[in-house]
Structures are given as C-alpha cells and as structure tokens.
Amino acid sequence: MAAARVADPMVSAETGGPSAPDGSPLPDRSLPSFERDVRRMFTHIARGYEWFDHVASLGNDLLWRPRALWDLDRFRRPGPLHRVLDLGCGTGELARLLARHYKATGVVGADFTRAMLDNATRVSAGRPERARLDFARATALQLPFADGAFDVVTNAFLARNLSDLSVAFREVRRVLRPGGVFLTLEITEPVSPMVGRLFHAYFDRVVPWLGGAVGSAGPYRYLPQSLRSLPDRAAFLTLLAQNGFPRMTARLQSAGIVTTFLAEAGGPSNPSNESR
Numbered sequence: 001m002a003a004a005r006v007a008d009p010m011v012s013a014e015t016g017g018p019s020a021p022d023g024s025p026l027p028d029r030s031l032p033s034f035e036r037d038v039r040r041m042f043t044h045i046a047r048g049y050e051w052f053d054h055v056a057s058l059g060n061d062l063l064w065r066p067r068a069l070w071d072l073d074r075f076r077r078p079g080p081l082h083r084v085l086d087l088g089c090g091t092g093e094l095a096r097l098l099a100r101h102y103k104a105t106g107v108v109g110a111d112f113t114r115a116m117l118d119n120a121t122r123v124s125a126g127r128p129e130r131a132r133l134d135f136a137r138a139t140a141l142q143l144p145f146a147d148g149a150f151d152v153v154t155n156a157f158l159a160r161n162l163s164d165l166s167v168a169f170r171e172v173r174r175v176l177r178p179g180g181v182f183l184t185l186e187i188t189e190p191v192s193p194m195v196g197r198l199f200h201a202y203f204d205r206v207v208p209w210l211g212g213a214v215g216s217a218g219p220y221r222y223l224p225q226s227l228r229s230l231p232d233r234a235a236f237l238t239l240l241a242q243n244g245f246p247r248m249t250a251r252l253q254s255a256g257i258v259t260t261f262l263a264e265a266g267g268p269s270n271p272s273n274e275s276r
C-alpha cells in the first residue's frame, strides 16, 4: 500500500504544505506546490463535502446544477449526446445529474482527488443511472482521453482551483468533438453592488467561520481567496475564445453569484465564429 502511494505522482508527498492554525490545508496559489495542496485540501474535506456545500450555499447549490443543464440544453445544437465528461466531479453530484438528465448517454466523472472519487463511487452505488456512469482519476491539465472523445464536457466549481485555465481549456477543446460544448458552472461576482456587499459579508466571513467550526479553517479561508483569483466574466469568455471556443455565452444565476459559462468547440465541422 505504502509503495503504491509513492509510485503515484498524484499521491506522492501529499503531506505537509501550507496550513491554517487548526492544521487544515490552506493552498497558496503562488507556491509551486499549489496543485498538490489543492488535492490535499479536497482530501481533507471529502467526507463532509456535500453536506457542507448544501449548508454553506443555503441549499442553493441544489438548484444551480440543474439550472446549468437547462442552460446547456438551450445553448447546444440539437442532436444525440453519446459521451459526456464531468471534470472535477468531486462526489459525483453533477455526473449523476447528467446521467439522469440524458438517459441514453455515457457519463465519465473525472477528478484528481482519490477521496472525492471514493465518495462518488460509494454514493452512486445502487442508483439506476450507475450503469452509465464511470469514474476516473485524472488531472484537468492533462486528460487521459482521446481527441474528440466527448460531445459535452462540464465542470462545476472546479475552475477557481486550476493553476492554469488556458491549459485546461485547451485540453477540454482537444477531448471535445468539433461543435461539442464546454459548460463551466462557477461562483462569480454578483452584478449588483448591493447584492455583492451582502454576498461578500457572508462568503468572506460567515463561510470561513463555519469552516473553522468543523475543523476546516484552511479550506474555507481558501474558498473566498480562490474567487479573487478567477478572471471576471468578460475575461473568462475572452480566454475561452482564445483557446478554441468561438461561440460562447455567460448565463447568470442567483443575481450573478454563480454563472453558467457555455462554449462551443470550434473546428472543421463548426466554422461558426459568431459570439453571443
């Protein structure tokens, strides 16, 4: 067991790294160990992740994922979906939803944190959609899938945690067929300054306090920091356009507290250059 852990580059040296005073991981984007520290952080919070997510979002996350799929259905061109990839699938909430929503589609959930994937497998066991669900260990920056393997690639609340968005976008573009759709659901800055003030009072102060109360001060101090590192909506769309997605849009949810970014992969079978 110990030898296997050392041989795996995604598991080796998972101890150490920056921590909060309670010893929980506190990733620092400026350090070369950032990715490993993010993985260590998600390993730390994996067990209570879904429960804490529902509490901290005041239940709203249960609406955000289904609404993102409605946004996807309005954006994508009609046609069957054979294979869908959910990146940074965590405990598999969006992957299971995708498999229930698209009843003839194979869904792969990929994540680089083994503890999250273990929970995804456990929670999915026995569900009717399980037969069309696979889980794979992979980093979003170097995907172990063939070119053009997927019709749709999704990710929910992953983007803030990536060390290099452009690299990830190019990998997604590579594994999408031309005309395939990339969906990103992410926390964003609310549009109205008044909503923004309320949101930040809660997100920057109450959520870290709640995290500290359950022994995870680091991860939930990192959470608001990670939002500050994300490009704003316009810059995010520009980055998509620069990395092979000529048609894209942003749909706001909850006054902009989260955004569904949708982007269509360019390529020979999709010469469209329009942006909307």
Ligand SMILES: C[S@@+](CC[C@H](N)C(=O)[O-])C[C@H]1O[C@@H](n2cnc3c(N)ncnc32)[C@H](O)[C@@H]1O
Pocket (backbone or CB within 6 Å): 038, 039, 042, 053, 087, 088, 089, 090, 091, 092, 093, 094, 110, 111, 112, 113, 116, 138, 139, 140, 141, 155, 156, 157, 158, 161, 162, 163
């Ligand atoms: C905030 S959780 C979101 C989980 C899930 N998508 C959801 O909707 O609840 C982010 C997930 O992304 C994963 N992750 C972060 N960076 C990653 C990377 N570079 N490659 C693959 N997974 C990554 C983490 O392990 C974690 O499970």
